[in-house]
Amino acid sequence: MDLPKDDRALSPHTGYTRAHWEAAADALLAAVAPYATEDHALYHFPGDRQSWSGRLSDGLEGYARTLLLAAFRRDETALERYADGLAAGVRGVWPRIEDRSQPLVEAASIALALRLTRPLLWDRLDDGVRQRAAAWLGDALTAEAWPCNWELFPVTVAGFLQEIGHEAEASRDAIDRGLERIEKWYVGDGWYTDGDGRKFDYYNGWAMHLYPVLHAWLAQDARLLDLYGGRLFRHLDDYARLFGGDGAPMHQGRSLTYRFATTAPLWLGALTGHTPLSPGETRRLASGALKYFLDRGAVDSRGLLTLGWHGPDSRVLQGYSGPASPYWASKGFLGLLLPPDHEVWTAAEEQGPAEREDAVTAIAAPNWLLQSTRSDGVVRLHNHGSEDARYDPYYTRLAYSTVTEPSASYDNSLIVGDDPSRTGIEPLGVGEGWAASRHRASSGARVTSVVLTRGAVEVRAFLVAGAEPGTPVRVTGWAARDGVRAELLPAVGLDDDLTGVTGQEATVFVALARLTAEQDPVPLKETVSVRSDGEGEVRVRWSDGPEVGVRLGDSGGGEWLSVAAGADE
Incomplete structure (x- = not known):
């Protein structure tokens, strides 16, 4: 042209x-x-x-x-x-x-x-x-x-x-x-x-x-x-x-x-x-x-x-x-x-939001969390409220971005057994640096999902309930794309290959993720630390910020969630 x-x-x-x-x-x-x-x-x-x-x-x-x-x-x-x-x-x-x-x-x-x-x-x-x-x-x-x-x-x-x-x-x-x-x-x-x-x-x-x-x-x-x-x-x-x-x-x-x-x-x-x-x-x-x-x-x-x-x-x-x-x-x-x-x-042209500042924006209506970083201009959308099963995978993934596209191998998903489905998404809220939702897998498992973000880093926490004990669980991250770095590390309940198994009760799984176009970012493990009591409580401490407490629960359908910043030890 x-x-x-x-x-x-x-x-x-x-x-x-x-x-x-x-x-x-x-x-x-x-x-x-x-x-x-x-x-x-x-x-x-x-x-x-x-x-x-x-x-x-x-x-x-x-x-x-x-x-x-x-x-x-x-x-x-x-x-x-x-x-x-x-x-x-x-x-x-x-x-x-x-x-x-x-x-x-x-x-x-x-x-x-x-x-x-x-x-x-x-x-x-x-x-x-x-x-x-x-x-x-x-x-x-x-x-x-x-x-x-x-x-x-x-x-x-x-x-x-x-x-x-x-x-x-x-x-x-x-x-x-x-x-x-x-x-x-x-x-x-x-x-x-x-x-x-x-x-x-x-x-x-x-x-x-x-x-x-x-x-x-x-x-x-x-x-x-x-x-x-x-x-x-x-x-x-x-x-x-x-x-x-x-x-x-x-x-x-x-x-x-x-x-x-x-x-x-x-x-x-x-x-x-x-x-x-x-x-x-x-x-x-x-x-x-x-x-x-x-x-x-x-x-x-x-x-x-x-x-x-x-x-x-x-x-x-x-x-x-x-x-x-x-x-x-x-x-x-x-x-x-x-x-x-x-x-x-x-x-004269002026900068757009992704160029002006690092920002995490909670959008309550669709229950989305937008995460943008000025250093690389990447915008990530954490989806905890939009769904249209007719057009999977463009609605049902946990996250989307301006530099990647959904893959056939179920990127940004939690796979319970061999079931990657995420339907009946129920928004649980979105706030300062976090978003959460609940869904049912077609296998019948109930999954509560929470993401916490800071800079380009994400902590993805899941509570899986209603699955047979010993059911394998796998967490996936961002699809690979030229020019960007996609990282995913285990934090709680997962092996190095990002897999784990469910226990007798509801089981917590946590992974660290990052999508960035920065050439030499700080190692992901150095940006955040996570610990869990194994019974639904997750503690997230950012290396350059506060500790955040996440409490997940399940009582046979009466799930609950709370997120609190700066919680006491």
Whole structure:
């Protein structure tokens, strides 16, 4: 991809400016153009991958998601092609929007793009085309959505249809219904779960916040913007901490092939004025993520976004991932709606949280503990509250980071017998330097897990109850990755190979872990000492800090936990 020369005066951390974002958008739009059908209604990208929705739906996905990019770029030449495609698509090329169908998803991108570019595209269409397009989109008003972020797709379509006066009452009903349904998934402090359960991931940013806030902003609805904008403001305070010093987003959750769509909520806060971040920090985080992926093979030799994370990688895909799925990365170009003279483009870049300080941040809603170290820019996420068994291993591991990815050999797990499962995760709390949870293995064993952190060091303590005496237990640590050091040492109840066995009663196991990119760190054994009475009490003394007491207990299902810093000997 041909980008402008870096500007290290304005952007000392990334070198990227608005010109880089514009050039990246232009290059992506130019690269997809040859893959449009003759009538421009479908975009079929090369490769043998097909989503479970089929080739026709995948072609619509290619149209809709790249249209969104053209809308953010306000590229009138490209928009003319998409206008032709719209006219052809609604004459019968596109599949109908039906209950829980992929066209419902793509209709939201199309409607949002039309709403954002109304004078440039919609208002220039023939009346007949507009009528057919409104009728095609109108099916989204009553289509049943999957009970998750999908509830916001009818809201997004309805916002546009209401604006143009098409089925105003039905549109208003769809907006009210969708916004009401997501309320039961709002858990506070700026966090949603993506449907029932405890599914916490990037869908918070690129769906649960994006659509309601954009709708409120475009509708100029002060009440809704105050509500949803306030939630976004609070969310961004945590969200900004999920990016590493190298620009990498946290490698956790599903749909990771959307890559720099992770920047959408950062831009959204600046666009609507609901952000705790400075303009320079916003651009640094967003540009850092874009640069991270462009530097690591996200775009192939044809200029197309690949299905993967860095380059092609089937491990991060789901059944719904089709050849055009990566183009939801278009959401990352939301910042181009801000004019060139906006301070988010003119301010000098400022450091992100992972670059400013060593920090341990407790996030109560998902029951996560974020651990970042300034010396290497690595951010680690200790997961004691997020779960979606459909997409294991991207939800069920004990920890994730910005420099590693889950492995097939069950990294960051406690394996009881030959059972590595971690389901029914129950958060037990998160506090200053610690997080805890409980889960059941499929074997029936009950596991209470606690992590304590300081700097880059972790103490991982487990209480295993309900297993047959003599059951082998194994603790695993971080997956190996070039450029980082992954360490794991036994502390209590484990041999040198990080294995132990359960006793007659509930049994304690403790390991020391560290993930660092430092070249010559202090030996792990010298950073912390651990002892246990073998009956549920663990004492942790940091070499440069206080002693912390952890009490774990089990009484046949009545487990308990307490963590206290500076406890008496």
